[in-house]
Amino acid sequence: MLMKKTTLVVCAYHNVGYRCLEELLRQGADVRLIFTHEDSPTEEIWFASVRELADRHGIPWRTTDVNLPENQALLRELAPDFLFSFYYRNMIKGEVLDIPRCGALNLHGSYLPRYRGRVPVNWAVINGETETGATLHYMVEKPDAGDIVDREKVEIAFTDTALDVFNKVTVAAVTVISRSFPLLVAGTAPRQPMDLGAGSYFGGRKPADGLIDWTKGAKQIYNLVRGVTHPYPGAFTFRAGKKVIIWQAWPVAGSGAPGAIVSTAPLVVGTGDGLLEIRTLQEEGAPEQPAAAWIAATGLTGGTFAND
Template sequence: MTKKIIFRADGNSSTGLGHLYRLFSLVEIVKNEIEFIFLTQETSTDSIIPDDYEKKVIPRKITIVKEAEWIASNFSSDNYIIIADGYQFNSNYQKQIKQKHFRLIYIDDLANEHMYADVVINHSPYINSKDYSKENYTKLALGTKYALLRPLFLEETKQTRVINHLDKAFVCFGGADPFNLSLKAVQAMVPMNEFIELHVVLGGAYRHKEIFTLESKYPDKIKTYSNLSEAELIQVMRTCNFAIAPASTILYELSCVKMPILSGYFVDNQELIYKGFKDSEAIYQGKSMRDYDVSDFTSQIEKILNDRRFNDKIRSQRALFDEKITTRHLKIIKETALTIGILCSGGLGLDTLSKISVDYKIQFILTDSKSISIIEFAKKNSIPVFAGNPRNGKGYDFIKDFNTDIIASINYLFLIDEDIIEHAKLLTFNIHGSLLPKYRGRTPHVWAIINGEEKAGITAHIIDKGCDTGKIIEQIEVPINFENTGADILEKYAEAYYPLVKKVLTSTLSNRLEFKIQNEKDASYFGKRTPADGEIDWNLTKEDIRNWVRAQANPYPGAFTFNNNRKIIIDKVSFYNAIEISNYSNGEIIKAQPFVVVKTKNGALKLDNIRTEKCTFVKGNVLGNENRK
């Protein structure tokens, strides 16, 4: 079972459709990555919900007071998170949802309730954290860097635009337009010779008739639209070089396309957005439009026509948005949807850990006591950390109170007990440095080079009771080139580890995990290596010795031999085309100046890089352990 999202919003001609449309923007961001269901009340205008959304209706008889109980009886908090947009989802509602153990993201406008949600998103440019009363665990995502925009509008933010005159106007006042401000704005512009086209977008809940009469009277000047797709709406906006709209989602969208905008507010939730855009100097100030008549629009538009600082507004609009909005929203949702614990050690563990932390919230870290950089990372980022051997219940005692979905093990030094393996609700997996089932065990990339393999790789696999024996999730091949050392392969692994981890996490969220049982007939196991294991056997072939040396080259402890009772560490050797060497013993120095050449089973090797300094080599000496005294 994987994590899914419940998107929760209502809307109709009486309450307006803004909460539905705003939540659609988040759906569009995640729909190809995470499974979801759109949940709405029976009283909503559900015809505007896109056909490709899976939808479920809450019966009319279920009141807001009873809704948390109804949701809990129909959806498991282990499998779903909730993203809600609407004023009815107040403090009491949020508290009830949290008591049912759901994780909750709340889309807010007003900042007038105590927040119990895990995350609160408010994209008003005016709001700040001091405006909120909240629980200590509640995170705030505030400002236009969290703007709720559909994908094509996010693309529009990247475009530049220059406007020097106004002649084509865009008008939109939302789903219901209860004060018929669309009509009044159009009536103001019809007699103005400056405007040759008036494009009026009407919401799905719009019920007034006069605008259509006016359109039939001025068919060459007025054109009305309804039920536009995202792409169609952008196309209409691009046609225009001036707009009149309230401080709601449509204002954000117009600011992405960029043009001079007369904006104001007519309901409470628009006022904070209006103040933010006003302070940013991104709009012409219409203030409260609730009581506007035609003359008010006429006066405001005439001022704008005479102002002509259109491109100053456009520059201010452009500054409100950046290219990372989608990434931020995905990060918030993924962090809320998945709780992750990390087991890791060493530089590779730290590198991958730091990359995971950018996209996901990490609940805890288990590491070894010598991985100081990981311990420091945890403390710096306020992540609970356990450093030491986790076995015999020590690690489990540390993590048992965390409600964890996934545990990922990355270059971790220890095998873990079943209590830790079984703690994660969804998945406990490891990234192993080989193409399993080959090279189970320790330092597999070193063994792969020693054995002359032309490719290595990494495997994401389920952790079970055995050592690297669990079902395979994903694999990435990594080529071993002729000159590659063990350290070189580890650098390649560092580039591949996080993409593999991310793929597993993304597949978990989207319910696309596939598992493959390891074929035991193909399995091989290699044990832990120590520095003492690095001694060179000169009775091996030159190919085998070359692989032995490069596998353990600096910064690893290194392959070594003995010369006159002195340990010599060698980091690089190459094939040497020697003539008439059959009379020499394996390990014998057949050339000492200007470089050292040593006899092997089937040829000779030149010692290219000797780590040990100030070595003296004499032709005829035999390298090896037998020379130790």
């Protein structure tokens, strides 16, 4: 336990928010207020509730934007030593970042400066990376650009989905908070300037971005499939005018015209480089099912998957 308590305000959501907040409380931090989000009715809520954790510890919380004038006034009244952001979805304005006495810090789900920006885990998987990580850094107005305090790498296996990697990143995030928070309290935490020139920035993704381009290679399409499969909206294509979500697939050797069904046992589709075996899918208006069951139900013997 820490020798003295440090007052905090925490902006948190999702599993990273839950687990990092839990670690701060384990270390004895005095969390005065939490800002979080209302769950969206259009989003699959598969992650832990920061609000429930706050309630169990008797910590007040708000779901209104931390940047609102009334919330800024409350922060100035609380005068916290630190402000932490753990997967909080709103950009935090400079006037808010200036309030905490010892600084405002963010936990980002990549090994910065690589994959600055939105949904870094999904992008890393989609791009076929073999590693990513979690980074604690000071916040400035430019996204994910402040001095780095600590980082932890994680491996991305070729079989990992984005959810698998997100779970690994969550563990890495807790590791980073566990060893960094005592140093921050003691005033001895390192500060490494962010080398933005050595990194990369990616924007957010929409469900429509999951459209499969069959002219790309089988490995690229496979990476897209595993990068946006459950609990995300999924990679999709079209057959006979119906949307088909590909939930699970695997690249295999061979060749075929992009989008052409070259085999139905198993279901194999041509790409711009190699073949893609489709293992689990979901046609519009039907349940998710193994490819063999879909073939049997539709009586499919060939054809082509298209972009629309």
